[in-house]
Amino acid sequence: MVKKTFKVSDMHCTNCAMKIEEIEDDLPGVRQVSASYHKMQLTVEYDEARVSEAQILEAVKSKGYTVEA
Template identity: 35%
Template sequence: MAQKTIEVEGMTCGHCKSAVEGALSELEGVKSADVNLDANNVNVEYDESKVTEASMAEAIEDQGYDVKQ
């Protein structure tokens, strides 16, 4: 399992947290996703053989948030 902290802009509330965590959790290979609203990021634990960083970023952006690369 790999771990990655993804910087995300635009998250301000509990709904934002739920939307991002939910979108990531639906991806095959994502074991856990934990949003930190204060730090504007999400910590993801995932299987590198099943999901890419690009697909995780796309899932976040599809929810209406900006991923800082």
């Protein structure tokens, strides 16, 4: 398990954070997701053997947000 923090610069409200956290259910291998509108960041705890960082970034982008590692 690894825990990484990403920068998401275009959240508009707390609902955006909630929407991004949906990737917790979308991606197998993602254990826990915590998005903060206050800090404009996303912390993901995931199993590297089952899901890659690129897949996580792609999942966030598919929800309409700009994410940086």
